[in-house]
Amino acid sequence: MHTQTSAALAAADLVKTYKGGRGAPPVRALDGLSFAVEPGTVFALLGPNGAGKSTTVKVLTTLSRPDSGSASVAGIDVLRAPDAVRRAIGLVSQKPSGDPMATGRENLVLAARIQGCSGTEATARADRLLARFALTDAADRLVKTYSGGMARKLDVALGIVHAPRVLFLDEPTTGLDPEARAEMWGEIERLAVEEDVTVLLTTHYLDEADRLAARLAIVDAGRVVVEGTPEELKRELRGDTVVVEVGEDDVPAGLAALSGVRGLADVTVDRATLRARADGGAGAVPAVLAALETAGIGVLSVTVARPSLDDVYLRHVGRAMEVAA
Numbered sequence: 001m002h003t004q005t006s007a008a009l010a011a012a013d014l015v016k017t018y019k020g021g022r023g024a025p026p027v028r029a030l031d032g033l034s035f036a037v038e039p040g041t042v043f044a045l046l047g048p049n050g051a052g053k054s055t056t057v058k059v060l061t062t063l064s065r066p067d068s069g070s071a072s073v074a075g076i077d078v079l080r081a082p083d084a085v086r087r088a089i090g091l092v093s094q095k096p097s098g099d100p101m102a103t104g105r106e107n108l109v110l111a112a113r114i115q116g117c118s119g120t121e122a123t124a125r126a127d128r129l130l131a132r133f134a135l136t137d138a139a140d141r142l143v144k145t146y147s148g149g150m151a152r153k154l155d156v157a158l159g160i161v162h163a164p165r166v167l168f169l170d171e172p173t174t175g176l177d178p179e180a181r182a183e184m185w186g187e188i189e190r191l192a193v194e195e196d197v198t199v200l201l202t203t204h205y206l207d208e209a210d211r212l213a214a215r216l217a218i219v220d221a222g223r224v225v226v227e228g229t230p231e232e233l234k235r236e237l238r239g240d241t242v243v244v245e246v247g248e249d250d251v252p253a254g255l256a257a258l259s260g261v262r263g264l265a266d267v268t269v270d271r272a273t274l275r276a277r278a279d280g281g282a283g284a285v286p287a288v289l290a291a292l293e294t295a296g297i298g299v300l301s302v303t304v305a306r307p308s309l310d311d312v313y314l315r316h317v318g319r320a321m322e323v324a325a
């Protein structure tokens with residue numbers, strides 16, 4: 001497979017093995033990973049811990065070299081022209097990038113100066129970004145006094161101070177409260193829609209990928225196991241999803257009972273929640289309730305819904321997404 005230069009981001013057959021250390025076997029973090037992202041869109045990489053998402057971001061941002069395969073960013077080959085790639089991208093990593101002992105404005109002005117802006121231009125850019133992320137009122141406060149949501153917005157502002165064409169966001173909303181997450185989602189959407197920035201997002205939140213990503217790839221064991229638009233991936237799962245909540249002690253018996261119900265498929269467990277796909281949708285509920293009653297299991301709730309990205313994830317990864325604290 002060749003790297004597609006028309007895509008804003010492309011990875012082709014990336015392989016990366018880390019040394020195990022202390023006699024441990026080597027770890028194949030990337031095992032033939034490929035995907036491509038259209039310009040001006042948000043693309044999400046989802047996957048369990050250790051799937052290879054951060055390693056992919058490291059390769060695409062020139063922080064790590066693959067053993068084999070190729071990759072390009074903004075049409076530039078990552079291995080042949082890493083300096084040009086670095087100028088074209090912004091990276092917002094999981095760790096805060098601002099200096100906590102400086103103000104938001106000072107951080108932004110310094111970042112713009114480092115990118116080669118004059119003093120006047122740096123001040124103007126800092127003001128624009130502070131206004132854009134609703135941080136103007138807090139501009140002259142030390143970053144260490146910022147709330148989690150404000151600090152994260154400043155991280156993103158710092159990541160786009162040089163107007164990159166491609167922005168990498170590594171778990172941008174982990175640890176934020178629902179209001180701050182919603183605000184951050186709005187900012188990310190605007191970057192792609194209004195400013196034509198291509199965004200590669202890694203996330204542990206399926207609702208985040210569903211809401212923001214034009215396309216997404218689920219990564220497991222260093223490979224893309226499935227890729228598509230959230231709608232396509234959900235549509236591929238036939239039928240509806242029946243979700244049954246039972247007491248935790250009843251889970252094994254509940255699983256056995258549901259596995260015997262005709263018309264149900266892919267019965268899975270996530271803590272005290274049993275999920276199954278049902279071709280007949282709500283029509284399956286009486287048979288589900290009867291099977292559980294026969295097995296002597298008390299049902300706390302039953303819902304029937306169209307498949308969600310959780311169902312897509314369960315189907316392809318075989319276990320529920322672990323949400324980081």
Ligand SMILES: Nc1ncnc2c1ncn2[C@@H]1O[C@H](COP(=O)(O)OP(=O)(O)OP(=O)(O)O)[C@@H](O)[C@H]1O
Pocket residue numbers: 018019020027028029047048049050051052053054055056
């Ligand atoms: N520097 C390193 N040395 C050795 N092994 C590493 C190194 N970095 C990552 N790995 C291993 O490579 C695999 C992929 O890790 P990676 O960080 O890319 O996964 P991830 O999908 O980003 O996980 P998470 O969601 O936990 O951030 C894991 O098994 C990890 O332990």
